[in-house]
Amino acid sequence: MAKDKRTIDDLTIWDDAKMMIRKAQKDGVETVxxxxxxxxxxxxxxEKGLTCKKCVMGPCRISSKKPRGVCGADADLTVARNFGRFVAAGAASHSDHGRDLVETLHAIGRGQTSDYEVRDQAKLKRIAQEIGVEAADKSIQELALAVAESMIQDFGFQHNHLGFLSRVPQKRKDLWKKLGITPRGIDRDIVEMMHRTHMGVDSDAVSLCLNSARLCLGDGWGGSMIGTEVSDIIFGTPTPRAGKVNLGVLKTDQINILVHGHSPIVSEMLLSAVNDPEIKKEVQAAGAGGINVAGLCCTGNEVLMRQGIPMAGNHLMTELAIITGAVELILVDYQCIMPSLVQVADCYHTRFVSTSDKARFTGAEHVEFNYTNARSQALKLVRMAIENYGRRNQARVDIPQGSVELMTGFSNEAILGALGGxxxxxxxxxxxxxxxxAVGIVGCNNPKLKHDYVHTTLAEELIKKDILVLVTGCATVAMxxxxxxxxxxxxxxxxxxxAVCQSLSIPPVLHVGSCVDNSRILHLCSVLANAxxxxxxxxxxxxxxxxxxSEKAAAIGLYAVASGVYTHLGLPPNITGSETVTNLALGGLEELVGACFAVEPDPFKAAxxxxxxxxxxxxxxxxGD
Incomplete structure (x- = not known):
């Protein structure tokens, strides 16, 4: 039976999004x-995880009539293999993000870049102490190098354990050791999962699931945590500040540049270039009132947290931001960037530019960024946007009016600082x-669900119950x-x-960063548990x-559960074809690691x-209760 076609009101709760969806229809632009x-x-x-295409004896589809694939894999093994590879990709994505930051810190330490520096020297010293790096008698540059080299070791397997496992409560470390899921090396455990899921290797569903947990712990307490902490060291640890959000942050009389993706390496340098005195003269000569930089998704979260740069939207708003017709340049790094943005940009005057060699887009312009050329490339990109401003068709510009104010910048240092340290x-x-x-509401948007409805309704229900909410990633825009x-x-x-919020002058929903910054939530949990x-x-x-x-969200969810945090999902992962794996996720993990998943699309029931x-x-x- 065919599903009824959804109306625009069924797609999203936001007026600015509805306005742009209607404009897309009028302009003949396809959306997500x-x-x-x-x-x-x-x-x-x-959907159930019962398709296997890992070898060319198949592909196979597992069913009650055909219960085993060509190699003999049943539903449990097929689902566990698929899920293992799914979270391995997610953990690899966040951890590779962390690697890029470590490489930049390493370049600072080796004196190979003048474009980047250590902005938070006190945090560098604290992190060195936490991961066992001797700081005495070292200059900041020497310490940056030593910390980076220690973190580089975390990606391999020369160390007995990851540096940030020093933060984990001893009871949790003992449990991981007992279960054999202590992460050994960020890359090592990801690579081993790819090996385990090859035909003829690990053929036990429970074993695969436990090792999925191990590689995800390497993401949460390794790659993601490294990404968060090194970003703070290089670009500054966030402190509370004001910001704005929604499509109304775009300006009709200014050159609009959108930064999109996940890494602050490019966006922070762009912000520096925008303030160059020569650039300001060129903007004036172009007849524009200024340059307006706005963020999308997690790159947007990064610059919102540290610089108060406004957010234009989250994942399902990325196409709609371009559809305003007012964007001169969309600058991307990697992750969660829909390839469709190239086609949508082509429908307007917008230039779509990629910057990472690991994230190229067919039909896009590419301007390679690295730590040796970042400043010059940022200036080049800003000039591209200035030059493109003259091509804007004002008749096709339609920006929703008004923006919403928010409070951002709640790093753990800021939260604890507000509490007296x-x-x-x-x-x-x-x-x-x-x-x-406290509850961390995190992550993406999915077009299967009404855009931002579950995010906002769940948060409103939780704070009514005196439950503090911490928010990251695309959920930030919703809140x-x-x-x-x-x-x-x-x-x-x-x-x-x-009463608590009023005494501290804080909101009941605290913005703690981008999706890698879920590691801030892990760290805060460990601080409370240790205390x-x-x-x-x-x-x-x-x-x-x-x-x-996304795969990253599944990896985040699993490292949360494996760390002992009960985790709600609005939609199930593709595991329901296996009763064994599903039961393990929804209950069996509780007995093993003290937490499990719950799946519930209704925000009231989830609350x-x-x-x-x-x-x-x-x-x-x-x-008490």
Whole structure:
């Protein structure tokens, strides 16, 4: 039976998005929702994880009539293999992001770049101490080199364990050792999963799932955590500041440049170039009122957190931002960049430019960035945008009016700083029931779900229950547009959380960064657990990826669970074809690692599940409901 065609009101909750979808239809531009409709119905074998194409004896589809593939793999093994490779790709993506930052820090330490420097020297020293690097008698440059070289070792297997495992509560480390899932090396465990899932290697579904957890832990406590901390060292640790969000941040009288992707290496240099005195003269000569830089997705989160640069939108807003007709240049690095953006840009005057050799796009312009040429390339890109401003067709420009203010910049240092430098006041608020618990709402958008509906509704329901929300990635834009990231939104919270927020002048939804910065949430959980002398799984905390879509999000979810954090998903991963793997995810992991997944698309029901979990953990700690 054919599904009813969704109306524009069914696609998104936002007026600016609806306006641009209508404009896309008028302009004859295809969007992500159009392509989703073209792809339906989806293959049920693929949705359940029962398709295998890892060798050319197949491809195979596992069913009740054909229960084994050519090699003999059943449903459990096929699903476990597929999921292992799925999260391996996700962990590789975030960890490769971290590698790029380490390479830049290494270049700073070796004196190979003058474009980048260590902005947070105090954090460099703290991180050195945490990962066991001797800082005494070293200059900042020498220390940068030593820290980078130690982190480089984390990607291989020369160390016995990752440097940031020093942060993990001892009870959790003992559990990982018992289960054999202590991460050994970021790249090593990813590569081993690719080996394990080759035909004729690991053929036990539970073994594959446990090793999937190990490689994901290497992402959370390794690659992602390295990416977060080194970004802070090089570009500065975020502090609370004001920002703005939605398509209304684009300017009709200015040169609009969008930065998109995940890495701050390019975007931070672009911001420096925009403020060059010669560039300002060229902007004036072009007849523009200035240069307006706005962010998309996680690159946008990075510059929002550190610089207060406005956010134009999240994943499902990327095409719509170009459809305004007001964007001179969209500058991308890597991850979550839809190839369709090249075609959408071609429908307008927008120039689409890639910057990373590992992320090229057919039909796009490419301007290679590295630590030796970053400043000159950034200036080149800004000049491309200035030159393109004259090609804008003002008759095709339609920018939704108005933007929403938000508060950003809540690094762990900022959060603890607001509490006097220790987690003590937060712990006391949790004990008193003013803050009953905390939930990280993270991640992507999925066009299968109404855009940002689950994000915003879940957050509103949780803060009503005195549950503090930490937000990263594309969920940030949703919370910002919903007005939940300003101190005044404390009025929407329960009385306990409201009082805490008002006393600290903070919102009930705290922006902690991009998707690699979920490692900030892991670290904060470890700080609380260590202060209380308990395991992370004992804390009244949870995580949620309400509208997730990517391999990275699955890896994040699994490292959260393996770290002891109960994790809600709005949609299931492609594992439902295996009863063994599904039962392990939804319950069996609880017995092994003290946490599991829950799948629930309804935000009200999801809030009830999370609230019940927090109540159980509070009672176990003797804190009441």
């Amino acid at each position: 929702w159009d392509r989703l409709e073209q792809q339906e119905p989806h293959c049920p074998f693929c 220790t987690p003590g006041p937060l712990i006391e608020a949790i004990k008193a029931g003013q803050v009953r618990g 910002g547009k919903a007005g939940l990231m300003m101190p005044a939104s404390a009025d929407k919270a329960g009385q306990g959380l409201k 209380l002398g308990v395991d992370i799984s004992d804390l009244p905390v949870a995580a949620s990826a309400p509208e997730w879509y 009830q599940l999370i609230d019940a979990r927090i109540s159980v953990k509070r009672k176990a700690l003797g804190l």
